[in-house]
Amino acid sequence: MTGLRVQGAQPGSAPPEGAPPDTPAQPPRNPSPLGLVGWARWGWRQLTSMRTALVLLFLLAVASVPGSLLPQQGIDPAAVQQYYASHPALAPWLARLSLFNVFAAPWFAAIYLLLFLSLAGCVVPRSVRLARSARTPPPPAPRNLARLPQSARHQTALDPAAALDAAAGLLRRRKFRLRTGDGWVSAEKGYRRELGNLVFHLALLALLGAVALGGVFGYKANRLLVSGTSFANTVTALDEFHPGRLVSSADLQPFSMSLNGFSASYVTSGPSRGQPLSFNAYVSYSAQPGAAVQHANLRVNHPVNVDGVRVFIIGHGYAPVFKVTDGTGKVVFDQPVPFIPAGTSGLTSTGVVKVPDAKPDQLGFAGVFLPTAVAVNGQLESAFPAPLNPRVSLVSYKGNLGMDSGVPQSVYQLDPAGLTQLPVAPRPLAAGQSIRLPGGAGTLTFTGYRQWISLAITYDPGQLPALIAGVAALAGLLLSFFVRRRRVFVRAYPGPDGQTVVDVGGLARSDPAGGFGEEFTRLASALETASQGSRTAEPRTTEPPSLTTTSEGKSD
Numbered sequence: 001m002t003g004l005r006v007q008g009a010q011p012g013s014a015p016p017e018g019a020p021p022d023t024p025a026q027p028p029r030n031p032s033p034l035g036l037v038g039w040a041r042w043g044w045r046q047l048t049s050m051r052t053a054l055v056l057l058f059l060l061a062v063a064s065v066p067g068s069l070l071p072q073q074g075i076d077p078a079a080v081q082q083y084y085a086s087h088p089a090l091a092p093w094l095a096r097l098s099l100f101n102v103f104a105a106p107w108f109a110a111i112y113l114l115l116f117l118s119l120a121g122c123v124v125p126r127s128v129r130l131a132r133s134a135r136t137p138p139p140p141a142p143r144n145l146a147r148l149p150q151s152a153r154h155q156t157a158l159d160p161a162a163a164l165d166a167a168a169g170l171l172r173r174r175k176f177r178l179r180t181g182d183g184w185v186s187a188e189k190g191y192r193r194e195l196g197n198l199v200f201h202l203a204l205l206a207l208l209g210a211v212a213l214g215g216v217f218g219y220k221a222n223r224l225l226v227s228g229t230s231f232a233n234t235v236t237a238l239d240e241f242h243p244g245r246l247v248s249s250a251d252l253q254p255f256s257m258s259l260n261g262f263s264a265s266y267v268t269s270g271p272s273r274g275q276p277l278s279f280n281a282y283v284s285y286s287a288q289p290g291a292a293v294q295h296a297n298l299r300v301n302h303p304v305n306v307d308g309v310r311v312f313i314i315g316h317g318y319a320p321v322f323k324v325t326d327g328t329g330k331v332v333f334d335q336p337v338p339f340i341p342a343g344t345s346g347l348t349s350t351g352v353v354k355v356p357d358a359k360p361d362q363l364g365f366a367g368v369f370l371p372t373a374v375a376v377n378g379q380l381e382s383a384f385p386a387p388l389n390p391r392v393s394l395v396s397y398k399g400n401l402g403m404d405s406g407v408p409q410s411v412y413q414l415d416p417a418g419l420t421q422l423p424v425a426p427r428p429l430a431a432g433q434s435i436r437l438p439g440g441a442g443t444l445t446f447t448g449y450r451q452w453i454s455l456a457i458t459y460d461p462g463q464l465p466a467l468i469a470g471v472a473a474l475a476g477l478l479l480s481f482f483v484r485r486r487r488v489f490v491r492a493y494p495g496p497d498g499q500t501v502v503d504v505g506g507l508a509r510s511d512p513a514g515g516f517g518e519e520f521t522r523l524a525s526a527l528e529t530a531s532q533g534s535r536t537a538e539p540r541t542t543e544p545p546s547l548t549t550t551s552e553g554k555s556d
Contacts, residue, residue: 047114048121056115063111067102070094076314076454077222077240081340081412085350104242116208123201130201134194138177141184141489145505148489150517152524155499156531160492163500166530167490174523176488185490190509196479203473210469214462219243219252221457226319226336227450230258233309233457253307253459257285260295262316262451266385274345274385281313281453298453308459315454317341317349320369320392323445326358333357336450339369340412346382347371352414353394354401358442362401365444366414367394373428380428391428392446396437397421485509486516488523502531 046052071079080100084091091100098105145151156163160183168178168185176187222240223231231237233256235249243251265277281298287307296304303310317339324333332355339351353365372384373391380393400418403409422437429435434445486508495501504524508516 044121047118049118050122053115053118053122056111056118060108060111060115063102063108066099070099070102072103073101073240079315081410082342085342116212119208120205123205127198127201127205130194130198134191134198138179138186138188138487140179140181141186141491142505145489145491145503148505148507150506150520152504152520152528154502154504154524154528154531155495156502156528158500158531160494160500163492163502163531164490167492167502167504167527170526170530171488171490183491183493187488187490188485189488190483190485193480193483193485196476196481196483199476200473200480201476203469203476207466207469207473210462210466212462213465214244214460216245217247217251218458218460218462219247220459223455223457224338224452225257225259225455226338226452227259227262230256232256238457253309254288255285255306255309256289257283257304257306257311257455259283259453262453264316264386264451276385279313279316279453281316308461310458312456312458313453314456315341317347317452317454318369318371318387318390319450319452320351321447321449322353322365323447324353324355324358324363324442325445326355326363326442327361327440328359330359332359334447336452338412338452342368347385348382351412353444354403354411354414356401356403361398361441363437363442363444364397364399364401364414364419365394366397367392367426369449370428387449390449391430393426393428394435394444395421395426396424396435396444398437398441484516486519488520490527500531502527 071083073080083100094100098107102108142148146153158166164180164183164185168180168187171178171185171187174189176189177191179186220240220242221233221238223238225231233252233254235241235252259281261282263280267273267275267277279300282295283298283304284293284295285304285306286293298304298311298313300313303312305311319336319338321336322333323331326332333353337351337353339349342348342350348371349369351367351369353363355363355365370380370382370389370391370393371386372382372388373380374383374389375381380391397414397416397419399420402415402418409415422439422441424435424437427435429446431446431448434443436443486506488504488506491503492500504527506516506520506523
């Protein structure tokens with residue numbers, strides 16, 4: 001077997017014919033380093049590849065899972081406090097990872113921004129290519145139309161030029177885009193498919209832009225509102241405020257809202273006993289100071305829209321009303337205190353009462369509120385979330401509450417570091433009953449209760465653009481699915497018997513649902529009828545002027 005002979009000098013062999021005898025062997029060349037620009041181009045190609053976009057989309061979906069499973073600080077801070085109480089060891093670690101505020105976490109923003117850049121790099125060049133494709137005229141007709149997936153042949157007494165004119169006229173009336181040449185006519189239809197692809201990709205990019213618009217110029221806030229009280233939409237009056245990147249306190253809409261009353265109904269029997277049926281919060285609001293007051297019934301999934309801001313009800317609970325008299329006989333506290341549901345059955349709620357103005361010692365109380373108190377094995381529990389037998393049980397403290405130390409405290413927790421528990425046995429109090437504190441420290445009276453609601457306040461200027469972009473993306477996707485792009489070619493040439501032979505061929509560039517074969521059969525039959533001089537198969541219609549100006553006709 002004869003092997004391949006390599007051109008070049010080898011040890012112990014003569015140099016190739018025609019080469020200088022002293023030509024040294026050339027060492028292999030190492031590829032030149034990419035450099036900064038080369039690495040930047042390589043990184044951009046990797047980032048804007050469809051594979052990277054899919055990976056980032058998957059990561060974004062995975063990163064959103066904790067935001068659905070864990071309570072979020074910007075949506076329900078009370079639930080976050082409950083999670084801290086139920087999982088004191090795990091909750092701080094989750095907070096370090098921003099899992100209680102997932103959608104505002106830096107790592108979530110990094111995934112989102114990378115996905116935005118990746119999709120922008122994919123969509124913009126593809127949109128340019130689709131726009132060019134939508135303007136491209138049909139290609140020239142192949143020489144042998146019989147090789148196409150669909151083909152037909154007939155003869156006519158017309159000369160080839162007249163036969164082609166008749167075929168072009170019929171195809172124009174059927175809204176085909178034409179291109180003519182020497183002895184052939186090329187026609188294409190279904191360019192709206194490329195329009196649908198273009199709309200889909202641009203709408204996808206607009207959707208991402210709308211989401212970014214909401215994140216930059218929108219904000220989210222929370223407010224706990226006790227029945228009979230009101231608040232104004234200012235940063236100082238909100239319990240939680242999460243502004244967008246370019247939102248300041250001056251950008252908040254100046255509305256105010258009052259809670260006039262609240263009612264709730266629950267399932268009273270069966271396995272779902274105690275589950276809520278309806279929440280109705282009767283509120284009044286005004287869009288700005290001095291504006292007319294309007295009234296609304298705020299229900300779950302039925303927000304109130306005030307000047308573009310949507311106000312949702314996301315929770316409710318009870319606020320026992322306490323009256324505290326200190327050791328000097330002065331009433332130093334008389335107001336409702338919101339208690340937070342503890343996650344147990346019957347809407348059992350926990351809370352604290354802080355009385356920093358009491359003398360001679362500051363007073364503090366911590367306990368539970370039971371809407372329907374019943375004794376179970378010697379312990380009080382709430383058997384139903386409605387206030388059928390409301391009771392409150394408190395543990396009393398005196399000392400220094402630490403509220404003047406400059407360190408912020410939670411209104412739902414009591415720091416016992418500077419406090420001394422008073423020797424008062426906790427007992428359930430009904431409305432109107434009191435606790436007399438030993439040592440002349442004062443008296444606490446449970447005077448009744450009110451109900452509170454938790455409000456989620458959201459302003460998202462990108463919501464309407466996102467909706468429009470989503471509808472446009474869906475419309476473009478449907479258009480690209482249901483419109484077939486198909487081509488028809490006609491050639492006419494003299495036959496051996498003096499007749500003109502007309503060859504018709506067709507193919508569909510996209511035909512997932514089929515049906516082009518039947519359409520081609522009908523079209524070939526209509527072309528044969530037109531070439532015989534009959535106009536009964538196709539009534540004449542007014543032709544667009546652009547179809548006859550040049551040799552390349554374009555339909556709308």
